[in-house]
Amino acid sequence: MAITVKELQGFLDSAPFHQFMKMKITAADKEAETITISMDYRPEYQRIEGSGEIHGGVIASLVDIAGDFALIHLLGKGVPTINFRVDYLRPAVSTGLTAIAKIRRAGRTIGVVDIDVFNDSGKLIAVGTGCYGTGY
Amino acid sequence: MAITVKELQGFLDSAPFHQFMKMKITAADKEAETITISMDYRPEYQRIEGSGEIHGGVIASLVDIAGDFALIHLLGKGVPTINFRVDYLRPAVSTGLTAIAKIRRAGRTIGVVDIDVFNDSGKLIAVGTGCYGTGY
Amino acid sequence: MAITVKELQGFLDSAPFHQFMKMKITAADKEAETITISMDYRPEYQRIEGSGEIHGGVIASLVDIAGDFALIHLLGKGVPTINFRVDYLRPAVSTGLTAIAKIRRAGRTIGVVDIDVFNDSGKLIAVGTGCYGTGY
Amino acid sequence: MAITVKELQGFLDSAPFHQFMKMKITAADKEAETITISMDYRPEYQRIEGSGEIHGGVIASLVDIAGDFALIHLLGKGVPTINFRVDYLRPAVSTGLTAIAKIRRAGRTIGVVDIDVFNDSGKLIAVGTGCYGTGY
Numbered sequence: 001m002a003i004t005v006k007e008l009q010g011f012l013d014s015a016p017f018h019q020f021m022k023m024k025i026t027a028a029d030k031e032a033e034t035i036t037i038s039m040d041y042r043p044e045y046q047r048i049e050g051s052g053e054i055h056g057g058v059i060a061s062l063v064d065i066a067g068d069f070a071l072i073h074l075l076g077k078g079v080p081t082i083n084f085r086v087d088y089l090r091p092a093v094s095t096g097l098t099a100i101a102k103i104r105r106a107g108r109t110i111g112v113v114d115i116d117v118f119n120d121s122g123k124l125i126a127v128g129t130g131c132y133g134t135g136y
Numbered sequence: 137m138a139i140t141v142k143e144l145q146g147f148l149d150s151a152p153f154h155q156f157m158k159m160k161i162t163a164a165d166k167e168a169e170t171i172t173i174s175m176d177y178r179p180e181y182q183r184i185e186g187s188g189e190i191h192g193g194v195i196a197s198l199v200d201i202a203g204d205f206a207l208i209h210l211l212g213k214g215v216p217t218i219n220f221r222v223d224y225l226r227p228a229v230s231t232g233l234t235a236i237a238k239i240r241r242a243g244r245t246i247g248v249v250d251i252d253v254f255n256d257s258g259k260l261i262a263v264g265t266g267c268y269g270t271g272y
Numbered sequence: 273m274a275i276t277v278k279e280l281q282g283f284l285d286s287a288p289f290h291q292f293m294k295m296k297i298t299a300a301d302k303e304a305e306t307i308t309i310s311m312d313y314r315p316e317y318q319r320i321e322g323s324g325e326i327h328g329g330v331i332a333s334l335v336d337i338a339g340d341f342a343l344i345h346l347l348g349k350g351v352p353t354i355n356f357r358v359d360y361l362r363p364a365v366s367t368g369l370t371a372i373a374k375i376r377r378a379g380r381t382i383g384v385v386d387i388d389v390f391n392d393s394g395k396l397i398a399v400g401t402g403c404y405g406t407g408y
Numbered sequence: 409m410a411i412t413v414k415e416l417q418g419f420l421d422s423a424p425f426h427q428f429m430k431m432k433i434t435a436a437d438k439e440a441e442t443i444t445i446s447m448d449y450r451p452e453y454q455r456i457e458g459s460g461e462i463h464g465g466v467i468a469s470l471v472d473i474a475g476d477f478a479l480i481h482l483l484g485k486g487v488p489t490i491n492f493r494v495d496y497l498r499p500a501v502s503t504g505l506t507a508i509a510k511i512r513r514a515g516r517t518i519g520v521v522d523i524d525v526f527n528d529s530g531k532l533i534a535v536g537t538g539c540y541g542t543g544y
Contacts, residue, residue, distance in 0.1 A: 016182040017191035046152040055153035056217050057197025064192050080224070081192050082382055083403055085357065085493045087219040087520045087539060089513040104535050105497040109381065109405065110354055112495045112535065114522070127512050127520065129537055131355055131403065131495060133381065218518055219539055221357045221493065223384045223403060225377040240399050241361040245517065245541065246490055248359045248399065250386070263376050263384065265401055267359060267491055267539065269517065288454040289463035318424040327425035328489050329469025336464050353464045355495040360488070 003076055008035075012069060021058075023065060026098070028073050033103035035070040037062065040096045054092040059117055059126050060084075066099035067113035067130030074106055075134060082110070084130035092126070094119035109135035144171075144209055148201075157194075159201060162234070164209050169239035171206040173198065176232045190228040195253055195262050196220075202235035203249035203266030210242055211270060218246070220266035228262070230255035245271035275348055280307075284341060293330075295337060298370070300345050305375035307342040309334065312368045326364040331389055331398050332356075338371035339385035339402030346378055347406060354382070356402035364398070366391035373402075381407035411484055420477060429466075431473060434506070436481050441511035443478040445470065448504045462500040467525055467534050468492075474507035475521035475538030482514055483542060490518070492538035500534070502527035517543035 003011075009025045012018050027036035039062060047055040063086045071079045101115045111134040117126040139147075145161045148154050163172035175198060183191040199222045207215045237251045247270040253262040275283075281297045284290045299308035311334060319327040335358045343351045373387045383406040389398040411419075417433045420426050435444035447470060455463040471494045479487045509523045519542040525534040 014185055015191065016180050016185055017193060020180040021193075044152050044156040049150055049152055055151065055197070056200050057153060057157075057193070060196040060200060060220075060222075061191070061193025064196060083221060083223040083355070083384075084196075085219060085221045085537060086196075087512075087537060088217055089515070089520060104495075104532065107497070109407065112355075112497060114535065124512065127522065127537065129493060129495060129535065135381065135407070219491070219520075221401060223376075223401060225379070225384060240359075240396060243361070245543065248361060248491075250399065260376065263386065263401065265357060265359060265399065271517065271543070286457055287463065288452050288457055289465060292452040293465070316424050316428040321422055321424055327423065327469070328472050329425060329429075329465070332468040332472060332492075332494075333463070333465025336468060353496055355493060356468075357491060357493045358468075359491040 003073060008069065008073055018065065021061060025069065030074060033070065033074055035066060035073050035101050036098060037066045037069065038096060038098045041094060052093045054094065054097065056088055059092060059097065060086045062097055062099045062117060063115045063128035064130060066101040066115045068132060070101035070103050070113050071106060071111045071132050071134060074103060079111060079132040079134050080136065082131045082133050084128055086126055086128040088126050090123060090125045092119060096120055106134060139209060139212055144205065148205060154201065157197060161205065166210060169206065169210055171202060171209050171237050172234060173202045173205065174232060174234045177230060188229045190230065190233065192224055195228060195233065196222045198233055198235045198253060199251045199262065199264035200266060202237040202251050204268060206237035206239050206249050207242060207247045207268050207270060210239060215247060215268040215270050216272065218267045218269050220264055222262055222264040224262050226259060226261045228255060232256055242270060275345060280341065280345055290337065293333060297341065302346060305342065305346055307338060307345050307373050308370060309338045309341065310368060310370045313366060324365045326366065326369065328360055331364060331369065332358045334369055334371045334389060335387045335400035336402060338373040338387050340404060342373035342375050342385050343378060343383045343404050343406060346375060351383060351404040351406050352408065354403045354405050356400055358398055358400040360398050362395060362397045364391060368392055378406060411481060416477065416481055426473065429469060433477065438482060441478065441482055443474060443481050443509050444506060445474045445477065446504060446506045449502060460501045462502065462505065464496055467500060467505065468494045470505055470507045470525060471523045471536035472538060474509040474523050476540060478509035478511050478521050479514060479519045479540050479542060482511060487519060487540040487542050488544065490539045490541050492536055494534055494536040496534050498531060498533045500527060504528050514542060
């Protein structure tokens with residue numbers, strides 16, 4: 001049940017899509033029920049050629065995965081995403097993104113997580129809420 | 137103002153992230169206010185190694201982009217995503233995905249689009265709703 | 273398991289909040305997995321005094337309840353709302369509202385329903401998506 | 409531009425639906441960009457007769473209105489709701505509800521607000537995110 005950040009990173013890396021995204025768990029706090037996941041900018045993420053702005057699809061993927069891994073860390077098992085919402089607040093022109101996911105509820109069947117996404121200067125660029133199935 | 141599917145595909149391809157995703161506009165109907173976008177499965181999209189199941193982040197990206205291009209086709213200009221929601225209905229084990237986006241409202245400042253995502257046997261695997269800024 | 277529209281209306285009326293809202297099930301089709309619920313305008317629903325415009329909270333309640341009863345009709349049991357989204361498309365100045373809810377997925381643990389809300393001239397004024405727990 | 413809590417309460421009360429809901433602004437902090445709105449339980453809000461559980465539609469209305477008034481307080485003008493999401497975390501059996509709304513972004517055209525809803529013992533029973541049009 002007790003998962004280390006290193007083990008959690010290993011679990012994250014086991015998914016080919018996460019490998020492609022090269023996401024890195026930089027902090028995880030079981031007391032606070034938060035997890036922090038960072039990712040670097042890559043040219044293929046651009047929304048507009050030459051803009052350096054990261055596409056919303058990449059940000060949405062980070063939101064989904066950060067929320068998921070907050071619950072995986074707490075519960076020690078995989079939890080499928082049921083649905084999520086993401087709101088884009090500012091253009092994501094940045095050398096990388098950091099998502100902080102905070103569990104709002106981890107019930108028997110449903111978990112709900114809020115996710116904040118920041119750019120490299122700590123500015124909030126997107127917020128999301130994910131709903132996950134914890135009963136599997 | 138009148139954009140052909142070919143021109144629309146050219147506009148879609150101009151974004152590095154879309155190029156990476158190799159999304160293909162397969163139909164666009166300005167009367168019905170619908171657009172159809174397809175994408176092929178690739179091993180790096182997998183949620184679980186060896187499963188062939190496409191990750192929710194990829195599906196979310198398709199939802200976002202299909203909704204966006206339904207409005208781009210209608211309005212003849214780029215429209216930023218404000219927010220969206222995606223609900224996952226079935227595991228996306230498939231050789232590819234097809235999204236059909238239907239505009240529900242294209243107002244002066246806000247556009248709302250419903251998006252259905254199907255697997256290669258025509259089964260519904262996700263639904264989404266996107267909200268876009270049409271006033272820019 | 274087989275519920276008539278009359279029995280369904282009786283179940284709906286058993287909730288004090290539904291009674292206050294005086295919602296009326298006007299159609300239910302188990303094949304098509306749709307249900308239609310109507311409600312009348314009342315002055316206390318107004319968003320702005322004297323405007324005749326129905327408040328978004330009332331519309332959101334209708335969205336939630338219509339989605340719920342689409343699943344109750346299909347499954348023959350109560351299903352709690354997990355979460356929902358509503359998008360407002362036009363001001364709801366109308367003598368009443370009609371919601372058509374269509375089930376997109378009724379799985380073992382989760383049901384997802386799309387809901388369209390129309391004014392008295394048949395114009396779409398809001399759309400919603402609700403997620404409900406079907407495993408209880 | 410500078411609105412007092414009393415003036416804000418007066419503006420809230422000017423809407424017939426808010427009057428019916430008897431919502432009360434109990435705190436408003438322009439620095440922190442938060443607002444607190446409370447409402448009392450009433451038997452007609454019940455989801456199930458005799459349960460004392462407040463219906464999700466009432467909670468959704470509170471989410472919508474609290475998010476809206478956080479922006480109204482900051483901006484000094486009315487802002488229409490574009491869309492919102494609410495997640496229900498626990499049954500709302502309570503003598504009343506308190507919503508704390510916190511602005512996450514107040515842009516030129518769009519405002520995004522997170523809303524937490526608590527029961528009478530301070531337990532979180534729902535969370536929401538609302539998107540509002542600030543450009544009108």
